[in-house]
Amino acid sequence: MSTRIYAHYMIETPYHVEHAANVMAGEQSSGTFTRLANETDALREAHGAIVESIEMLDALDAPSLPMRADLAPQGHTLFQRARVKLSWPLENMGPSLPNLVSTVAGNLFELKEFSALKLLDIELPDSFASVYPGPQFGITGTRQLSGISSGPMIGTIIKPSVGLSVAETANMVEQLVVGGIDFIKDDELQANGPHNPLRARVDAVMPIINAHAERTGKKVMYAFNISGDIDEMRAQHDYVVAAGGTCVMVAVNSVGLAGVTYLRRHCEVALHGHRAGWGMFSRSPHVGMAFTAYHKLWRLAGVDHIHVNGLRNKFSEEDDSVITSARACQTPMFETPDAGYQIMPVFSSGQSAAQVTDTYQALGNSDLIYCCGGGIMAHPGGIAGGVASLRQAWQAAMTDIPMATYAREHRELAQAIEAFGQ
Amino acid sequence: MSTRIYAHYMIETPYHVEHAANVMAGEQSSGTFTRLANETDALREAHGAIVESIEMLDALDAPSLPMRADLAPQGHTLFQRARVKLSWPLENMGPSLPNLVSTVAGNLFELKEFSALKLLDIELPDSFASVYPGPQFGITGTRQLSGISSGPMIGTIIKPSVGLSVAETANMVEQLVVGGIDFIKDDELQANGPHNPLRARVDAVMPIINAHAERTGKKVMYAFNISGDIDEMRAQHDYVVAAGGTCVMVAVNSVGLAGVTYLRRHCEVALHGHRAGWGMFSRSPHVGMAFTAYHKLWRLAGVDHIHVNGLRNKFSEEDDSVITSARACQTPMFETPDAGYQIMPVFSSGQSAAQVTDTYQALGNSDLIYCCGGGIMAHPGGIAGGVASLRQAWQAAMTDIPMATYAREHRELAQAIEAFGQ
Numbered sequence: 001m002s003t004r005i006y007a008h009y010m011i012e013t014p015y016h017v018e019h020a021a022n023v024m025a026g027e028q029s030s031g032t033f034t035r036l037a038n039e040t041d042a043l044r045e046a047h048g049a050i051v052e053s054i055e056m057l058d059a060l061d062a063p064s065l066p067m068r069a070d071l072a073p074q075g076h077t078l079f080q081r082a083r084v085k086l087s088w089p090l091e092n093m094g095p096s097l098p099n100l101v102s103t104v105a106g107n108l109f110e111l112k113e114f115s116a117l118k119l120l121d122i123e124l125p126d127s128f129a130s131v132y133p134g135p136q137f138g139i140t141g142t143r144q145l146s147g148i149s150s151g152p153m154i155g156t157i158i159k160p161s162v163g164l165s166v167a168e169t170a171n172m173v174e175q176l177v178v179g180g181i182d183f184i185k186d187d188e189l190q191a192n193g194p195h196n197p198l199r200a201r202v203d204a205v206m207p208i209i210n211a212h213a214e215r216t217g218k219k220v221m222y223a224f225n226i227s228g229d230i231d232e233m234r235a236q237h238d239y240v241v242a243a244g245g246t247c248v249m250v251a252v253n254s255v256g257l258a259g260v261t262y263l264r265r266h267c268e269v270a271l272h273g274h275r276a277g278w279g280m281f282s283r284s285p286h287v288g289m290a291f292t293a294y295h296k297l298w299r300l301a302g303v304d305h306i307h308v309n310g311l312r313n314k315f316s317e318e319d320d321s322v323i324t325s326a327r328a329c330q331t332p333m334f335e336t337p338d339a340g341y342q343i344m345p346v347f348s349s350g351q352s353a354a355q356v357t358d359t360y361q362a363l364g365n366s367d368l369i370y371c372c373g374g375g376i377m378a379h380p381g382g383i384a385g386g387v388a389s390l391r392q393a394w395q396a397a398m399t400d401i402p403m404a405t406y407a408r409e410h411r412e413l414a415q416a417i418e419a420f421g422q
Numbered sequence: 423m424s425t426r427i428y429a430h431y432m433i434e435t436p437y438h439v440e441h442a443a444n445v446m447a448g449e450q451s452s453g454t455f456t457r458l459a460n461e462t463d464a465l466r467e468a469h470g471a472i473v474e475s476i477e478m479l480d481a482l483d484a485p486s487l488p489m490r491a492d493l494a495p496q497g498h499t500l501f502q503r504a505r506v507k508l509s510w511p512l513e514n515m516g517p518s519l520p521n522l523v524s525t526v527a528g529n530l531f532e533l534k535e536f537s538a539l540k541l542l543d544i545e546l547p548d549s550f551a552s553v554y555p556g557p558q559f560g561i562t563g564t565r566q567l568s569g570i571s572s573g574p575m576i577g578t579i580i581k582p583s584v585g586l587s588v589a590e591t592a593n594m595v596e597q598l599v600v601g602g603i604d605f606i607k608d609d610e611l612q613a614n615g616p617h618n619p620l621r622a623r624v625d626a627v628m629p630i631i632n633a634h635a636e637r638t639g640k641k642v643m644y645a646f647n648i649s650g651d652i653d654e655m656r657a658q659h660d661y662v663v664a665a666g667g668t669c670v671m672v673a674v675n676s677v678g679l680a681g682v683t684y685l686r687r688h689c690e691v692a693l694h695g696h697r698a699g700w701g702m703f704s705r706s707p708h709v710g711m712a713f714t715a716y717h718k719l720w721r722l723a724g725v726d727h728i729h730v731n732g733l734r735n736k737f738s739e740e741d742d743s744v745i746t747s748a749r750a751c752q753t754p755m756f757e758t759p760d761a762g763y764q765i766m767p768v769f770s771s772g773q774s775a776a777q778v779t780d781t782y783q784a785l786g787n788s789d790l791i792y793c794c795g796g797g798i799m800a801h802p803g804g805i806a807g808g809v810a811s812l813r814q815a816w817q818a819a820m821t822d823i824p825m826a827t828y829a830r831e832h833r834e835l836a837q838a839i840e841a842f843g844q
Contacts, residue, residue, distance in 0.1 A: 028611065030582040036799070038590065039582045047585030047617070065705055068738050092584045092615050098649045098676035099613045102698045106610060106673070109701025110737040117701075160452040160461045162514045163469030168460065188528060189450065191521045193514050195469070227520045230652060230684040251528070254520035256678010262652040276524045279531025279539075283487055284706045315532040316490050377458070 003090045006052065006123040007104040007293075012064055012081045012116035012286070015073055017054055020113040021084045025049035027111060028103055029088060049088045057081040063115030064286040071112040079115050095131040097257050097300055100124070109287055116286035119293045128300060129339040132261065137270045137304045139330070139344050139367045145246045145270055146221045148182050151398065153221070154390045155183030155371040157348065162189040166196055170204035177212040177220045179383030180391075181376075183369050186225035188251045188276040198226060198236050206243040223249035223272040223305075233263050241268050252298050252306075253277035264302025272346070273303030283316065291325040295343075299333060305344045305369060311358050313349035322347075323362040330367060344369055351375050352386075353393035353403070353416035360397035370394075380415045389416035426509045428474065428545040429526040429715070434486055434503045434538035434708070437495050439476055442535040443506045447471035449533060450525055451510060471510045479503040485537030486708040493534040501537050517553040519679050519722055522546070531709055538708035541715045550722060551761040554683065559692045559726040561752070561766050561789045567668045567692055568643045570604050573820065575643070576812045577605030577793040579770065584611040588618055592626035599634040599642050601805030602813075603798075605791055608647035610673045610698040620648060620658050628665040645671035645694040645727075655685050663690050674720050674728075675699040686724025694768070695725030705738065713747040717765075721755055727766045727791060733780050735771035744769075745784040752789060766791055773797050774808075775815035775825070775838035782819035792816075802837045811838035 013020035025031070029049035030039055059078040093099035105119050135141075143149055158164065158172055176184055192198040205222055213219035226236040226248045233255070237248050249272035252260055264271055281288040295306055308325040309317045325345065332340035345368050347359065352375025360366060372390060379386030392413035396406035403422050407414040435442035447453070451471035452461055481500040515521035527541050557563075565571055580586065580594055598606055614620040627644055635641035648658040648670045655677070659670050671694035674682055686693055697720075703710040717728055730747040731739045747767065754762035767790050769781065774797025782788060794812060801808030814835035818828035825844050829836040 030585040036581055038586065038594075043582060043585040047582075066707060066738070068740060071738070091617050092611065093613060094615045096614065096650055098651070098673060098681075099611075099615075101676040102610045102613070102649065102673040102696075105702065106676075106698035107701070107737075109699070109705050110739060112736060112738050114738075117705075159458055160465060160469075163452040163465040164460065172460075188524045189514065189521075191515060191518065191524070193516045193521075195513050227524065228518055228680070229520070230680050233680070251520060251524040254523040254528075255680045256682075258650070258652050258655070258677045258681030259520075259679070259684075262681075274524075276528035277531070279529070280527065280703060280710050283531050283539075283709045285488060287705045287709075288702050314534060315529075316488070316493070316534050316536075317532060318490060 002125050003127070004087045004125065005090060005100065005104065006085060006087045008120040009084045009086070010081065010116065010118045010120055011084050011114055012060065012079050013113050014063065014079050014115065015113050017056065017080050017082045021051045021054055023111060023113050024084070024108055025051050025086050028106060028108055029092060047089060047092055049086050052085040052087050055083040057083065065115050067115050068112060081116070083120070090125055090127060095128045097132060097261060097297065101257065101297065105289060118286065118288055118290060120290045121292045122296055124334070126334050126336045126339065129334045129336055132300045132302070133264070134299055134302055134339065134341040135271070135304045135343050136264065136267060136302060138342050142270050142304055142344055146182055147218055150366070151391070151394050152366045152368050152370040153182040154387055155185065155369045156181060156376050157185050157187055157371055157373060158190065159187065159373055161187035162193065164196060166200045166204045169196065169201055170208060173205050173222070174208050175383050177209060180387040181220060181383070183221045183223070183371070185223035185249055185272065185371070188225060188274045191225045191227050192236070198224060199239055202240055202243045202245065206245055210244050219246060221247045221270065223247040225249045225251070227251045227255055230259055230262060233259070234266055237263065237267060245269060247272050249274055251276045252303065257297060257301055260298065260301040260303065267302070270304045271302055273298050273306040275307045291321070292328045295325065295328055296333060299341045299343055303343060305346050308345040308347060310347040310349050310351040311355040311362070315349055326363050326368065330365070346371060352420040353389045353413060354420045354422050356390065356393035357397045357403050360394065366394060366398060375420060378419065379412070380419055381412050385412045385415060388412035424547050425512045425549070426547065427512060427522065427526065428507060428509045429541060430543040431506045431508070432503065432538065432540045432542055433506050433536055434482070434501050435535050436485065436489070436501050436537065437535050439478065439502050439504045443473045443476055443508070445533060445535050446506070446530055447473050447508050450528060450530055451514060469511060469514055471508050474507040474509050477505040479505065487537050489537050490534060503538070505542070512547055512549060517550045519554060519683060519719065523679065523719065527711060540708065540710055540712060542712045543714045544718055546756070548756050548758045548761065551756045551758055554722045554724070555686070556721055556724055556761065556763040557726045557765050558686065558689060558724060560764050564692050564726055564766055568604055569640055572788070573813070573816050574788045574790050574792040575604040576809055577607065577791050578603060578798050579607050579609055579793055579795060580612065581609065581795055583609035584615065586618060588622045588626045591618065591623055592630060595627050595644070596630050597805050599631060602809040603642060605643045605645070605793070607645035607671055607694065607793070610647065610696045613647045613649050614658070620646060621661055624662055624665045624667065628667055632666050641668060643669045643692065645669040647671045647673070649673045649677055652681055652684060655681070656688055659685065659689060667691060669694050671696055673698045674725065679719060679723055682720065682723040682725065689724070692726045693724060695720050695728040697729045713743070714750045717747065717750055718755060721763045721765055725765060727768050730767040730769060732769040732771050732773040733777040733784070737771055748785050748790065752787070768793060774842040775811045775835060776842045776844050778812065778815035779819045779825050782816065788816060788820060797842060800841065801834070802841055803834050807834045807837060810834035
């Protein structure tokens with residue numbers, strides 16, 4: 001069993017790539033700009049990061065990110081791109097999530113040797129799994145909590161994002177549960193503002209969900225956005241649980257790793273991770289973090305779901321990237337059995353029945369939450385029609401029947417195709 | 423007294439700038455991609471974000487960040503850059519730091535309308551100050567804790583960053599306190615790893631600092647890196663305090679906002695904020711956050727010090743940017759008296775006596791921590807000579823005497839000039 005931490009990067013440098021990679025390794029372990037007397041060979045042997053591999057990519061004739069002119073190497077003309085793999089002994093920081101981040105994603109993005117540097121992936125020794133319990137419910141537990149044993153969980157987001165009163169929110173929830181929805185979430189902008197306080201929202205929403213559950217046996221999962229300070233989140237979580245809720249949501253970047261880790265240890269329901277702000281890490285190809293690295297941090301912290309955007313979304317993300325992210329969520333994280341830490345990817349943004357076939361074919365399974373706004377609300381048959389059309393679209397996809405064929409005998413799907421295309 | 427939140431952005435868009443700014447405002451408040459029936463005029467009036475101003479900058483003929491081809495406007499040729507100011511009613515999220523971040527730095531970096539988007543600054547209503555106590559010690563309190571009533575605090579970082587044993591660390595601390603240092607910090611890579619556990623380090627270091635304080639009356643401030651999970655940080659903080667320590671350090675990005683806010687409420691000593699990972703937000707001019715916006719979040723969370731790099735540093739940051747950051751730390755945050763929330767900027771990276779005159783002249787004061795590695799360790803007169811040379815350089819700068827002149831009667835400064843230039 002490995003006791004080393006591995007991290008994969010994309011780098012770009014006007015220096016020799018081997019030199020640049022050694023600078024990264026040195027700076028993030030035992031090295032300094034100039035070697036010190038007390039940086040002994042034994043210390044370096046025990047604690048130095050190792051450059052495990054370098055894979056040369058293309059070279060550019062201009063730097064992708066600005067570099068300081070006074071620090072450029074003499075006579076350089078090319079900016080070489082490469083994939084680099086580094087490793088560290090666990091001994092350096094122990095199995096600590098915040099200190100892992102300081103090591104693999106700390107003071108290296110500014111290093112003068114680089115005109116681009118992005119963290120692509122991390123591989124962690126199993127000892128992290130013994131310290132961080134990871135997702136408490138994950139895919140299987142979320143299905144148990146919601147009673148949706150197969151197929152996707154069909155979901156939606158309360159809109160407008162912010163501004164609805166508690167009563168208006170409850171009214172919307174009533175329509176949604178009657179319409180057959182599986183999952184509802186607060187927008188990431190709607191947390192505990194004075195016009196719609198979290199507890200008043202819980203008081204108004206949960207009786208509707210509970211009454212529906214008593215009538216039908218189906219408890220719709222509502223992700224209450226409890227993002228906030230530590231004591232506040234803990235108290236709000238308890239309030240949601242006491243009211244019979246089955247899910248709380250946090251904007252993970254806004255709360256941070258220590259906060260999410262803390263909440264997970266206390267949490268009794270599914271923990272829905274919203275990645276608002278993710279574009280800061282992802283939007284530039286030249287700096288930041290790829291989703292594969294990023295989402296592992298939050299799985300370790302303990303989220304059960306995380307957002308991955310959707311095919312043909314309304315943002316700048318490409319479809320390939322969306323599917324890569326969703327697959328990553330479903331891929332085991334550790335070698336130890338029972339430490340797969342698989343979580344449910346949450347698809348959203350401009351989704352309707354139109355993207356279902358492509359989503360299923362690209363992902364190969366339906367272990368996901370499929371959130372639609374207009375795809376449900378703007379369906380000609382109303383909310384119930386929208387939800388039905390999505391189930392029909394998934395049924396068609398999962399049984400390998402062309403959507404148009406399936407739509408001949410399924411009116412709501414036919415209406416969705418008419419309204420949203422296919 | 424304003425109850426609105428203001429945020430300033432740099433944007434770049436192939437769309438009409440007014441349209442793009444309205445999309446930002448809509449997406450981060452009451453709007454959705456298509457207007458919904460329940461997004462009433464009254465709701466929009468009460469909760470919609472407002473585009474306060476637009477200042478046109480230059481236009482480029484290519485996008486700075488990749489855009490999805492299928493989402494580009496027809497026939498566009500120019501990518502217009504602009505500064506945009508938006509505002510939100512506090513009513514939307516209340517004075518909550520995590521929910522502020524979801525609003526001003528949430529799901530907008532990915533919006534398809536933008537080929538660049540960076541958060542430059544935020545202005546907050548005073549109600550945030552009534553919820554978040556901010557820095558407990560700040561500049562004045564740090565001076566009181568350390569007994570350094572005027573001039574900079576001369577500091578250093580234990581190196582190698584990671585790998586020293588507890589005994590080796592203590593040995594280094596002994597030399598530093600005897601050498602006259604004011605401030606010592608753990609590296610951000612050195613937290614609580616098995617080879618140098620935090621408590622063992624406290625046990626070894628604090629008796630040296632305490633004994634020196636008893637002998638001389640001067641208690642050197644040691645920033646113990648307690649970055650970790652919530653309960654761990656709290657317990658480690660208590661351990662440092664019980665041992666007589668006066669400062670704890672956290673890697674703020676690695677721990678996150680809720681974690682730092684929580685620690686601050688419990689903290690009895692100075693809270694030293696390390697910004698490891700900051701390059702992810704800052705390195706690209708086209709995405710992320712400027713320091714002015716970024717550091718206000720951590721001041722509100724309650725750090726007393728934050729790193730700002732140093733002049734002619736070894737990273738890719740320009741000198742102007744360093745000084746802008748340091749000034750920002752010292753600028754009051756709120757209009758309310760006693761809610762200035764000023765904190766000490768921490769200069770470091772390749773610093774020695776050589777940058778002192780320029781630093782003082784650019785900043786105009788010495789309310790800072792000035793950390794040197796080689797500038798102290800590699801001084802010909804040893805640690806005591808290095809520390810003395812820095813005090814002399816600051817004395818010269820603050821009394822407006824050219825360093826070379828001052829060096830004629832101050833041997834350690836002369837040696838520093840010889841060794842490190844001026």
